[in-house]
Amino acid sequence: MSDNEINTAAVSATRRRVLQGMAALPAAAAMLPARGNAAGPATATVNTTGLAVTDDTVTVGILHSISGTMAISETGSVEAEKLAISQINEAGGVLGRQIKVIQEDGASDWPTFAEKAKKLLVSDKCAAVFGCWTSASRKAVLPVFEQYNGMLYYPTFYEGLEQSKNVIYTGQEATQQILAGLDWVNRTKGSKTFYLLGSDYIWPRTSNKIARKHIENHLTGCKVVGEDYFPLGHTQFNSVINKMKLVKPDVIYAIIVGGSNVAFYKQLKAAGVDLNKQTLLTISVTEDEILGIGGENIAGAFACMKYFQSLDNPNNKVFVPAFKKMWGEKSVIGDVTQAAYLGPYLWKLTVEKAGSFDIDKIAAASPGIEFKGAPEGYVRIHENHHLWSKTRVGKARTDGQYDVIYETGDLVEPNPFPKGYQ
Amino acid sequence: MLMGYSLGDIGSIMAMQGFAGLSLFSVFLLMALGLAIIFGQMGVINMAHGEFMILGAYVTYMTSQVFTTYLPSLFAIYFFVAVVLAFCVAGALGMLVEWALIRHLYRRPLDTLLATWGLSLILQQVYRSVFGAREVGVDQPEWMMGAASMTDTIQIPINGLIVMALTAVISVFVFLLIYWMGWGKRVRAVMSNRAMAGAVGIDTEFVDRVTFGIGCGIAGVAGSAFTMIGSTSPTAGQLYIVDTFLVVVFGGAQSLLGTIASAFTISQARSTMEFFLSGSMAQVIVLLTVVGILMLRPQGLFVLKVRR
Numbered sequence: 001m002s003d004n005e006i007n008t009a010a011v012s013a014t015r016r017r018v019l020q021g022m023a024a025l026p027a028a029a030a031m032l033p034a035r036g037n038a039a040g041p042a043t044a045t046v047n048t049t050g051l052a053v054t055d056d057t058v059t060v061g062i063l064h065s066i067s068g069t070m071a072i073s074e075t076g077s078v079e080a081e082k083l084a085i086s087q088i089n090e091a092g093g094v095l096g097r098q099i100k101v102i103q104e105d106g107a108s109d110w111p112t113f114a115e116k117a118k119k120l121l122v123s124d125k126c127a128a129v130f131g132c133w134t135s136a137s138r139k140a141v142l143p144v145f146e147q148y149n150g151m152l153y154y155p156t157f158y159e160g161l162e163q164s165k166n167v168i169y170t171g172q173e174a175t176q177q178i179l180a181g182l183d184w185v186n187r188t189k190g191s192k193t194f195y196l197l198g199s200d201y202i203w204p205r206t207s208n209k210i211a212r213k214h215i216e217n218h219l220t221g222c223k224v225v226g227e228d229y230f231p232l233g234h235t236q237f238n239s240v241i242n243k244m245k246l247v248k249p250d251v252i253y254a255i256i257v258g259g260s261n262v263a264f265y266k267q268l269k270a271a272g273v274d275l276n277k278q279t280l281l282t283i284s285v286t287e288d289e290i291l292g293i294g295g296e297n298i299a300g301a302f303a304c305m306k307y308f309q310s311l312d313n314p315n316n317k318v319f320v321p322a323f324k325k326m327w328g329e330k331s332v333i334g335d336v337t338q339a340a341y342l343g344p345y346l347w348k349l350t351v352e353k354a355g356s357f358d359i360d361k362i363a364a365a366s367p368g369i370e371f372k373g374a375p376e377g378y379v380r381i382h383e384n385h386h387l388w389s390k391t392r393v394g395k396a397r398t399d400g401q402y403d404v405i406y407e408t409g410d411l412v413e414p415n416p417f418p419k420g421y422q
Numbered sequence: 423m424l425m426g427y428s429l430g431d432i433g434s435i436m437a438m439q440g441f442a443g444l445s446l447f448s449v450f451l452l453m454a455l456g457l458a459i460i461f462g463q464m465g466v467i468n469m470a471h472g473e474f475m476i477l478g479a480y481v482t483y484m485t486s487q488v489f490t491t492y493l494p495s496l497f498a499i500y501f502f503v504a505v506v507l508a509f510c511v512a513g514a515l516g517m518l519v520e521w522a523l524i525r526h527l528y529r530r531p532l533d534t535l536l537a538t539w540g541l542s543l544i545l546q547q548v549y550r551s552v553f554g555a556r557e558v559g560v561d562q563p564e565w566m567m568g569a570a571s572m573t574d575t576i577q578i579p580i581n582g583l584i585v586m587a588l589t590a591v592i593s594v595f596v597f598l599l600i601y602w603m604g605w606g607k608r609v610r611a612v613m614s615n616r617a618m619a620g621a622v623g624i625d626t627e628f629v630d631r632v633t634f635g636i637g638c639g640i641a642g643v644a645g646s647a648f649t650m651i652g653s654t655s656p657t658a659g660q661l662y663i664v665d666t667f668l669v670v671v672f673g674g675a676q677s678l679l680g681t682i683a684s685a686f687t688i689s690q691a692r693s694t695m696e697f698f699l700s701g702s703m704a705q706v707i708v709l710l711t712v713v714g715i716l717m718l719r720p721q722g723l724f725v726l727k728v729r730r
Contacts, residue, residue, distance in 0.1 A: 067547065072556050072557055200701070234661075234701060235652045235653075236692075239692075272571065292557025292653050
């Protein structure tokens with residue numbers, strides 16, 4: 001040890017103790033990871049901004065609603081994120097550090113989301129946060145993440161028109177989800193007339209706006225014959241169903257969410273509309289929603305998104321049993337649940353590429369990150385912090401699953417600010 | 423919007439649309455009957471009404487599970503068993519709630535608003551803990567789903583017919599209860615003067631408890647029926663509560679006839695306007711109209727004549 005030399009010099013006992021302490025520090029840092037699963041670089045080098053990173057742990061946050069009306073949808077995302085984190089920990093963690101989770105409940109209330117986000121960033125110093133579901137909750141936490149420089153991995157397909165250094169969007173933005181589906185239905189079914197339906201808030205309205213522009217400007221001879229919105233939680237759809245019976249559109253394009261979904265499909269079936277004859281294309285019904293709707297009520301409808309539980313690829317064959325093992329045989333996996341599962345992995349890959357937990361370095365290193373183990377196949381982060389991903393069309397079966405009947409040949413480029421669609 | 427369609431088409435649509443209006447009317451009435459008893463006759467502002475409905479829905483869900491597992495041969499008629507059970511379970515919980523909570527608040531009617539709102543939050547969390555946060559799918563026997571074809575172009579939803587029949591039965595039951603049997607007299611006596619009613623030998627506590635129980639039981643029946651047309655989740659009760667209060671208040675809280683008239687007016691207005699305008703716009707216009715009428719007639723459509 002070097003303090004032998006210092007010992008020989010005329011050095012005061014106090015100074016020697018200080019120096020001994022200093023000499024011990026790097027030695028301890030070098031020893032700790034050896035006790036952990038894998039050797040990782042020293043904390044001081046991977047964490048220069050005071051995040052909650054120690055020699056053998058790193059703390060992240062999960063911020064979803066586990067109470068209130070959105071708990072229905074967000075539960076699956078929490079489950080997927082916890083599964084991914086436990087898998088990463090079993091495989092040795094991130095840069096030799098085990099991931100510790102602090103979970104907060106947004107309680108389906110947007111100000112609560114902002115408050116909890118601040119707590120996770122300011123008091124808990126989380127290195128990353130996986131969370132939010134509705135656009136409203138994301139909009140509420142966005143200023144918090146930008147002000148305190150946090151990193152949010154957001155799983156839901158959404159309306160686009162947003163891009164932030166502090167957010168990675170692991171779901172699809174609207175054009176990725178919408179255009180391929182419309183093209184497909186026009187090409188294979190020869191559909192010419194479309195009836196657009198939606199719940200009355202930003203995502204369905206923006207999405208239908210994009211759909212209308214695409215139908216009117218890019219699909220020859222096609223037109224929109226009706227467009228209708230209903231308040232969130234609306235439960236009576238008989239009138240609009242009659243209206244559609246009169247207009248007889250080739251395609252019903254439905255973006256209805258939440259409890260309304262159940263009412264809409266049950267009443268559609270009760271009104272004698274056979275979805276095997278009447279084409280219905282939706283972008284808002286995942287396997288999760290079918291649990292409530294009932295497979296027999298929606299069988300025959302088409303859904304357009306990037307992931308279905310029945311997807312046939314090696315990654316998904318490992319992912320689905322792992323998810324069921326952790327959360328029960330009866331659990332189902334929808335598009336958003338899968339996108340939530342991507343978050344922790346993308347973060348891990350980015351941290352390893354950047355060689356650091358620092359938010360600025362992660363934001364800069366994110367573009368180009370590839371995740372080959374994604375259950376949906378292969379994804380890559382775009383310059384704009386959205387994902388390149390394939391879009392698929394599934395046909396609902398009576399058992400609540402989808403048959404995948406189409407997928408785009410190439411990855412679809414995310415384009416959150418589409419020109420000519422606004 | 424009716425341009426360019428054949429007369430036959432328009433005729434069929436009018437028929438189906440008429441049925442849609444009637445079906446909405448029975449849904450509204452079924453929602454409101456339980457509340458009309460509790461709010462109208464007892465003066466209790468029961469914010470947990472929606473949660474009692476969802477209790478009925480969950481009872482239906484459990485009954486369907488039991489029948490699928492143990493009595494698959496009788497599955498076709500499980501719904502009728504479920505309706506009765508829903509009435510009993512929701513009614514029993516209602517009586518328990520009256521005993522534990524409501525009876526302490528009769529002198530402070532506005533406080534019941536807070537207390538029952540708290541109760542609704544508690545019940546929601548209980549459902550979430552017991553049944554999970556996700557929606558549950560309630561299986562219906564095959565004969566209750568789908569549509570009855572009247573002609574080639576006119577299809578009538580079967581579940582709409584069932585809701586109508588159920589509403590008719592419950593309405594008759596409530597009318598007999600309040601206006602024909604001695605029970606209704608006692609309820610009204612207790613409401614108008616508790617001390618005097620007690621003095622002439624009416625067991626006021628018993629009357630309160632059973633009346634509240636019956637109101638909650640009817641809410642349970644409504645919830646059971648709505649598994650056919652809507653979702654069953656811990657918070658689904660919130661979807662109905664606004665419409666329910668709207669119907670009862672608009673009709674004049676103390677008049678059952680008013681409740682029926684108001685359910686009819688609101689449902690017809692909404693279903694017609696939803697056909698010609700967009701869904702959200704129809705809702706806005708209906709609400710504005712109701713607000714306007716209530717400003718002119720604060721007591722609602724029908725007023726009970728009483729000496730003040």
